[in-house]
Amino acid sequence: MLRDARLIAARDLRIEMRSKVATWQVLPFAFLSLILFAFAIGPDPTLLKQTSPGLFWLSLLFASVLGTQRSLSIEGDGATREATRLLGIDPAGIFLGKTIALLIELAALEIVLLGGVLVFFHTQVSNWPLLISSLILAPIGLASASVIYGSVTTGLRSTATLLPLLVLPVLAPLLIAGARCFSVATGSRGNSAEWLGILAVFAGIYVLLGIVLYGPLEES
Amino acid sequence: MTRRQLTKWVGVVSLAAAIADVWLGLWVTPPDVNQGDLVRLVYIHPALAWVALYLAFGVAAICSILYLWPRTRSFTMDRIAAASVEVGVVFTVLTLITGSIWGRPTWGVWWTWDARLTSTALLAVMFIGYLALRRVPSDPHVRARRCAIAAIIAAIDVPIVHFSVVWWQTLHQGATVLNPNLTPTIHGIMAWTLLLSFLAFTGIFVWMLLVRFDMAVLEDAGVDDGLESALIDRRAEGSSS
Structure with a gap:
């Protein structure tokens, strides 16, 4: 299963490297949505700082839908789905492979969006380990659920x-x-362990x- | 007794129970010490939530699992799941509306971002998505399989809705009957009226499920007949030319 997953992930990433759809369409869209949210809220730095966590995640979520559609269109092109099945590749391996490929694309999205939030929303991170942990755990659940539903609608x-x-x-x-x-990572009070736990549980369930x-x- | 007669009797008995519940809830039971007449919503709202969250989506999830299991796979499971989701969405929306009517005088707002309210609204949207997926034309087997998967994933939200009041200690009150200690906090005629409301709404759910299931069978037969008659017409056209 893991070998199949590696093959599928490598295939998806190779197609992405060649077509550069995520680079030239999904990434700019994520950045654009972040900027548009800022236009809608106004130039008040305090308000921008307060809303930055929600806006970061909303931008990521909307962009991830585009990324998922792109990822699943690879399967829909021609008879790729049938051909992959004929090769005898384990379906669980296909799922894991597509999830890993999407996860890597989401990581790139997170880096761009985080840069945007830090620069344009004047956000200061006080707890990097917490932020990085959440930025690793959440996309696992996000990518898994997106791949399942992407396949449901393909x-x-x-x-x-x-x-x-x-x-x-x-x-x-x-x-x-x-x-x-x-x-919490940018200075608000809250029980970070509880929220990290929720991220981990949902990531586990969706995988x-x-x-x-x-x-x-x-x-x- | 035929299926049609059974459906009719379930409907009649459920309607009688609902009328008795309205009579007991509005005229026989006393007003609450703290909430006054507002308490009468307790004879509708929890029973609606019980049908929507536990019964309807529970049946949908179980039938979806049974559809995916090769040994129990049949369109009957798919149709029961679909009928159950349709009824469940109606009951979920009614649960949200009755909760909102109770919330306005009690909390002072029609809606608050409470964990239970939010998770229930999300559940409704997830199953509306299920119904949207179902309406997209595709091969019946493919549709049934994809809908079963969507129902199973959406059903994960049901335990979250149930335990949300325990996990997050928010504005919505805890469970009156199905609390963690399983000790109901309602007694006497009020408890009996509450019990009757659960039975009445469960009966209404079963009646709606049976009716909707029969309709689904007829719809599918209609599609098959339509295709069959179209083929006959086409063949007749071919032989006449």
């Missing part, structure tokens, strides 16, 4: 509208816990569900 006529409707409510617990961790349910999803 090949349907209204994938573009259906995917956000299905996946965003499922990602809401990660948004809440991630934003709380960000708040487990993906491994179990991806097989039935891939059936012909």
Whole structure:
């Protein structure tokens, strides 16, 4: 399973390196949404600082939907899904591989967005270990749930509208816990251990569900 | 007794129980010491929540798992799950509306970002997504499989809704009947009326489920018949030309 996962992740990342869709479309979109949120809120530095955790996570979530659609369109192109199945690759391996590839893309998104928040929203981080832990844990759940729902909507006529409707409510617990961790890491009071725990539990649940349910999803 | 008769009798008995519940709730039970007449919403709201969160989405999750399990896979499971989600969404929305009506005079607002309210609203949106997925035209097997997976993932929110009042200690009161100690905090005629409301709404859920299931069978048969008659027409066109 892990060998298959590595193969699929390498394939997805190689396609991304060649096409550069995430680099030239998803990343600028994430940055643009962050800027637009700032326009909507206004130039008040205190208000921008207070809202920066929520805006960071919302921008990441919206951009991740685009990233997921891109990632799953690879499977939809031609008969890639059928061809991969014919190769005898373990469905759980496909799920893990696509999740790992999306996770790496999300990490790049996080770095760009974090830079944007630090510079444009005047945010100062006081607890880096907490922030980094949350930025590692949350995308695991985010990528897993996105890959499952991306596969659920692949090949349907209204994938573009259906995917956000299905996946965003499922990602809401990660948004809440991630934003709380960000708040605490940037100086607010709160129980960071509890929110990190929630991120870890949801990441575990979504990875487990993906491994179990991806097989039935891939059936012909 | 045929299925049609059973459905009819479930409906009649449930309606009678609901009327008795309204009579007991509005005229027989006393007002609460602290909440006054507002307490009468307790004879509707918890029973609606019970049907929506536990019964409807529980049935949907179990039937979805049974559909995915190769040995128990059948369209009956898929149709029961779909019918249950439809009824569950209606009951969830009613739960939110009745909760909001109670919240305005008690908390002073129609809506507050309480953990239970938020998680219930999220659950409603997740299952609305399920219904949207179901309406997208695709192969029946593919649709059933994808919907089953969506239902299982959405059902994860049900325990979060239930334990939210314990985990986060927010504005919404704790469970009156299904609390962690399993010691109901309601007694006498009020407790019996509450129990009757649970039975009445459970009956209404079963009736709606049976009716919606029969409709789903007819819809699928209609699609098959439509295809069949279209094929016959096409063949007739071919042979006449």
